[in-house]
Amino acid sequence: MKNIYKLTFNILLVVILCSTSCKEVEVGYLSENIRYGSNPVVVDKGVFKIVTGIIPDNSTPPFKISILDVRNKQTGVREEAFFKESEITVWKERYDPKTDTTLALIDAKREKQMTLPFQIIEKSGQLMFTQATDNIPTGEYLLDIVVENSKGRKEYKSITTLQVKDPLHFEHINAPYYTLVKPEDGTGVRYPHDVDWFDINNQQSATTRFEITRDAQGPNQIILKVYDKHGKVFPGKALQRRPDGTGFLKTMQTFAYKTTVTEDAVIHDYAQARFPDVYWDSQTNGILCYYRIYDEYIESADYVDVWNPPYEVTYKTDPRPYILQMRFGLKFNLPGTYLVEIHLRATKKPGK
Incomplete structure (x- = not known):
């Protein structure tokens, strides 16, 4: 009899846990705890870098993610250098060091473009830093973003710190x-x-x-x-x-x-x-x-x-x-x- 009671108790416990933790997430849910895995995000000036996207914390995609602001961490003032384009050399096709063995072959694959130092990939929230970060003053900056999905929109202030530093040459x-x-x-x-x-x-x-x-x-x-x-x-x-x-x-x-x-x-x-x-x-x-x-x-x-x-x-x-x-x-x-x-x-x- 004791074993029957024990079995019944275990079944009830599983039912209770499933009703709380196995609850289906509402479509369009946007968590308050969306975040980045890296904080701070270290950015070497003038060096191309892509950082992993947001951790959605059960928020339901598809997302539309955009930059709201980038602010100086000490003063709270918007840093305009993040929003100014400058000319850099970009690759139109992937560079292959084994086959691109002449300047003519290399130049055929690249061109000059005006670009921002920092962009966010809309669907994933990945952070992409271009060679134009060479024009960003060194220091720490707070990143504010907006996340939208099918049912709403939320602002995430100071979601991570961007630490811009001079790279090792x-x-x-x-x-x-x-x-x-x-x-x-x-x-x-x-x-x-x-x-x-x-x-x-x-x-x-x-x-x-x-x-x-x-x-x-x-x-x-x-x-x-x-x-x-x-x-x-x-x-x-x-x-x-x-x-x-x-x-x-x-x-x-x-x-x-x-x-x-x-x-x-x-x-x-x-x-x-x-x-x-x-x-x-x-x-x-x-x-x-x-x-x-x-x-x-x-x-x-x-x-x-x-x-x-x-x-x-x-x-x-x-x-x-x-x-x-x-x-x-x-x-x-x-x-x-x-x-x-x-x-x-x-x-x-x-x-x-």
């Missing part, structure tokens, strides 16, 4: 370094700490140091220059591809649509930022670049003798003409001309 994705190879037999020479540490503030590892500057008004180019420890520049032709079995590992030339070798640099023309294109992130070795400088250009190389950064790092010089193998990985987030200067703890042969 470029990023290192690994610790750059060089290693040495004996030219007579191809065996590697490894010294302590050649890959174990990178001082991001000074862009310096045990064997390499970077200096990178950007000209925002220049053409989309990466100008790569490599120097020895005395400031002598290696000729562009010294920067060779690194063999890998029957082929070669990637260099910046892999990612660029045009590469020009000059007396003191290698210049890479690229189609768009981000460069290298995100396509390469999922490929073997990602966007890592590998170069080889042959022994005909190298007089000597330094290695770490005492290693206690940042307090004490001392070097000794190995006076042999090694083959020098470099590796680095860089992402360039905004368009323009970048001068990438790499300084090596090595000495260039005189006259080379």
Whole structure:
């Protein structure tokens, strides 16, 4: 009998729960709790970005979602820069870094357009930020939207914060370094700490140091220059591809649509930022670049003798003409001309 009572009680409990929680949502319902999953939404100036749409909280679609206002979070005043169009370059067709290998092919797929820095996709509420956000002052802004469906309309004030910040112009994705190879037999020479540490503030590892500057008004180019420890520049032709079995590992030339070798640099023309294109992130070795400088250009190389950064790092010089193998990985987030200067703890042969 006790089991019968227990069974009856459980059935009643299920009925009660279904009558409350399994209630059918009214068609046209608009929740007070519509929201975005991200708060704040971080926006890098000048960088294209799409943010996931609203969380409807059982509100019934189809929706018509629009921007009501964007207000400065501190003052509450409307920020007019969000509502002013500016000219940007847009793609009419999808860019394919594997086939769009000339400027003519690239230009055929893109055009100049006047566009707003910020738009909302009507049916989903996705937030789309264009390169025109470059004209938005940095700071935090409150987003107000309107959501409509078949039965009504509601305003959602301060539904999320838009945090507009200056982007990183470029990023290192690994610790750059060089290693040495004996030219007579191809065996590697490894010294302590050649890959174990990178001082991001000074862009310096045990064997390499970077200096990178950007000209925002220049053409989309990466100008790569490599120097020895005395400031002598290696000729562009010294920067060779690194063999890998029957082929070669990637260099910046892999990612660029045009590469020009000059007396003191290698210049890479690229189609768009981000460069290298995100396509390469999922490929073997990602966007890592590998170069080889042959022994005909190298007089000597330094290695770490005492290693206690940042307090004490001392070097000794190995006076042999090694083959020098470099590796680095860089992402360039905004368009323009970048001068990438790499300084090596090595000495260039005189006259080379």
